Amino acid sequence: MACTQLPLAWIALPAHRCLGCTPTGERPERSYKFAMRFTNQIARHPQRAPTGAAMPATVRIDMVSDTTCPWCAIALFNLLHALRSLEGEIQAKLHLQPLELHPSVKAAGEIRAQYLQQHQRPARAALQPCWADIRLHGLAIQLEMGPQEPRMLYNTLDAHRLLQWADNQGQDHQLVLAQQLVHGYFGQGANIADHQVLADAAVAAGLSREAALAYLAAGDDIQAVREAQSFYRGMGIQTVPTFIFNHRQLLRGNQAPEAFVRALRYIAAAGAPPSMV
Numbered sequence: 001m002a003c004t005q006l007p008l009a010w011i012a013l014p015a016h017r018c019l020g021c022t023p024t025g026e027r028p029e030r031s032y033k034f035a036m037r038f039t040n041q042i043a044r045h046p047q048r049a050p051t052g053a054a055m056p057a058t059v060r061i062d063m064v065s066d067t068t069c070p071w072c073a074i075a076l077f078n079l080l081h082a083l084r085s086l087e088g089e090i091q092a093k094l095h096l097q098p099l100e101l102h103p104s105v106k107a108a109g110e111i112r113a114q115y116l117q118q119h120q121r122p123a124r125a126a127l128q129p130c131w132a133d134i135r136l137h138g139l140a141i142q143l144e145m146g147p148q149e150p151r152m153l154y155n156t157l158d159a160h161r162l163l164q165w166a167d168n169q170g171q172d173h174q175l176v177l178a179q180q181l182v183h184g185y186f187g188q189g190a191n192i193a194d195h196q197v198l199a200d201a202a203v204a205a206g207l208s209r210e211a212a213l214a215y216l217a218a219g220d221d222i223q224a225v226r227e228a229q230s231f232y233r234g235m236g237i238q239t240v241p242t243f244i245f246n247h248r249q250l251l252r253g254n255q256a257p258e259a260f261v262r263a264l265r266y267i268a269a270a271g272a273p274p275s276m277v
Contacts, residue, residue: 021069021240023101056091057268062244063094064232066101067159067192070134070145072241073182075254077141079243080175082260090268095167096178098160098225099232099240102153107193109152116153138186141257145186154185154193161221162198166207177205 063079065072083092105115131149138145159181167174180201184190190197195216202212232242243251245267255263 060093064097064242071254075241081257105155107155109154150189180204
């Protein structure tokens with residue numbers, strides 16, 4: 001999962017706002033453990049594409065997210081929109097990293113309203129966004145979400161495991177799989193803890209059904225996914241989505257495509273560290 005290469009000092013990239021989800025029972029994020037520098041450098045950074053035939057800059061992006069977080073889904077599509085607009089200028093290596101919002105949810109699923117009422121602080125529950133607003137954000141980027149918020153919450157541990165397995169298969173399998181899970185859960189309310197549902201998504205991502213089912217049944221990488229989540233929580237990440245660029249810079253919450261473009265140009269101009277993979 002390539003998470004152990006993160007240094008202990010990050011620079012937080014300023015953003016216009018943070019739209020994200022906080023895990024059940026945790027306080028909204030106010031600060032990180034490590035020193036950060038909030039500046040207006042991105043705002044001052046020239047927002048124009050470079051001229052000439054220079055090779056595109058390479059930026060590694062680790063997106064810490066959960067498959068039942070609507071802002072994570074919207075942020076992923078916003079980021080992809082930004083990357084398409086930067087084609088030929090920036091080449092991104094995107095890796096999805098796990099952080100479960102509701103790790104105690106049963107695999108068979110639990111009714112969302114009841115679960116959140118039992119496990120969330122009242123003040124935090126009052127901050128839940130209107131589903132109509134979330135749908136509007138999705139429609140603006142051609143992401144179709146269901147007319148109603150998914151009624152059920154499902155455990156996402158196996159979805160995260162499969163995403164890591166897909167990442168190890170190379171190409172863009174992980175990204176396509178993530179998009180399939182978004183459409184399945186937010187568009188159809190699919191049980192993304194069910195191995196057959198996950199296998200269907202794997203096939204749509206160009207992976208083998210038999211290999212995906214065998215991997216899920218064997219329980220591979222359960223401990224690795226849990227350790228990765230502990231690592232990111234230990235670094236102070238309590239909000240998803242969170243984006244880590246080149247193992248050094250961090251951006252929290254959903255951002256508009258133009259905000260991602262500004263951030264990526266700023267990061268590309270700063271250059272990647274020699275250890276980046």
